[in-house]
Amino acid sequence: MLLHNYTLRIVLAECNPSSEKVNALVELSEDISEVLPYLNTVLKGFQYSDGEKILTVKRKGHLITFRPRQIAITKLEDEKEAREVMEELKQVVNETYENKDHVKPTYISKPVPRPTDILKLLPGKNCKECGVPTCFAFAFKLTSHELEWKQCPLLLTEEFEASRLKLSELFSEGGD
Ligand code: SF4
Numbered sequence: 001m002l003l004h005n006y007t008l009r010i011v012l013a014e015c016n017p018s019s020e021k022v023n024a025l026v027e028l029s030e031d032i033s034e035v036l037p038y039l040n041t042v043l044k045g046f047q048y049s050d051g052e053k054i055l056t057v058k059r060k061g062h063l064i065t066f067r068p069r070q071i072a073i074t075k076l077e078d079e080k081e082a083r084e085v086m087e088e089l090k091q092v093v094n095e096t097y098e099n100k101d102h103v104k105p106t107y108i109s110k111p112v113p114r115p116t117d118i119l120k121l122l123p124g125k126n127c128k129e130c131g132v133p134t135c136f137a138f139a140f141k142l143t144s145h146e147l148e149w150k151q152c153p154l155l156l157t158e159e160f161e162a163s164r165l166k167l168s169e170l171f172s173e174g175g176d
Pocket of ligand 1: 076122123124125127128129130131132133134135136151153154155
């Protein structure tokens with residue numbers, strides 16, 4: 001086992017203090033640097049700096065940032081959910097560490113899709129049903145991971161199945 005213990009504290013979302021969601025900052029009892037490139041593979045990370053040892057992944061609607069001795073988790077309902085998510089992450093960290101001889105480490109980030117490329121995959125109706133004024137604004141929110149492509153209801157229809165598949169691939173989440 002690599003990771004034994006941690007201490008978790010809840011913090012308000014800095015970018016939106018009035019949000020009902022909270023974030024969690026978790027201090028780790030062990031340094032998990034060694035396992036980060038393997039977690040990058042297993043969790044399909046979308047940002048990884050091997051020099052700084054920072055890995056960001058998206059998992060079950062949360063943005064999760066791993067550092068050597070800290071994990072930050074966003075968009076949580078409360079402390080109970082934070083503890084559940086963290087227990088799962090602890091398990092993933094330890095299982096990945098134990099299986100690392102069978103996992104190919106990834107030392108680079110996935111290329112980040114550009115808003116203009118994403119825009120080509122959106123329905124282009126500017127109908128606002130996703131909560132933002134235009135498809136272009138929605139594309140920006142997707143690249144910054146503030147929104148998810150599933151929040152455009154038109155993409156869930158048969159007509160946009162091909163776009164849906166491409167977006168699903170571009171924004172694949174680890175562990176879902
Ligand atoms: S719901 Fe879909 S089609 Fe409508 S504005 Fe948002 S991204 Fe565009």
